[in-house]
Amino acid sequence: MSIKYMQFQSGFSVPNPSPFCMKGEILLKMAGVEYASEIMDDPRKAPKGKLPFLIDGGTEIADTALIQRHLESKYDVDFHAGLTTEQRATSHAMARMIEERLYWVTLYSRWIDNHNWPIIRNFWFGSMPPVIRNLVPIIAQKQVKTGLQAQGLGRHTVEDIYAFGAADLAALSAQLGKQAFMFGDQPSSLDAVAYPIIANSLIEKLPGPLLDAAKSHANFAPYVQRCEALWFADSGN
Incomplete structure (x- = not known):
């Protein structure tokens, strides 16, 4: 292999x-x-x-x-097979929305939000030796804060940050509609970007405004189930 x-x-x-x-x-x-x-x-x-x-x-x-x-x-793979020129343009734009903003909202909700940060800290660093376990998370969180400031999202209020995330999730829900995948019956490259961020937004162990926004869209849970059955049926999740 x-x-x-x-x-x-x-x-x-x-x-x-x-x-x-x-x-x-x-x-x-x-x-x-x-x-x-x-x-x-x-x-x-x-x-x-x-x-x-x-x-x-x-x-x-x-x-x-x-x-x-x-x-x-x-x-020789075409991840946009079957899409029109306009759909390919929409796919490109929505992927950039997800990766250049919604992803950063997700990062904020985990690494900065005071409720979720202890959960994330324990998940990533809980098994480390005591001294390292106390030091490394501080450094890692500081790096995330610096990244959020440089990207620009970290300069906004908490309310505005989560409002940005809610708007992006609403756009994804509207694009999905009643379809099986983002552009119809067959998955494309946008599903490879949208499904992961939606699935991660629906994590019940990380509550907060982002989870609430994701759960408000009834078409998300079935979509995640379809994608998981297609790509991760044997993962045990």
């Missing part, structure tokens, strides 16, 4: 608590290529200091956008 896929551990009853790790694995499944998944605890050891990344024939490809491009180029 020539492809090795490096990602975070699973948890919270979703295939992966990282939407990007879920996205990368879905792309591999959609491409129909064989791969072996491996867990990496320290993303600092990854090529670009983040997960996921894959190793294909000795070549390391980091970032899910580049993973998608690699699969399209090397394995």
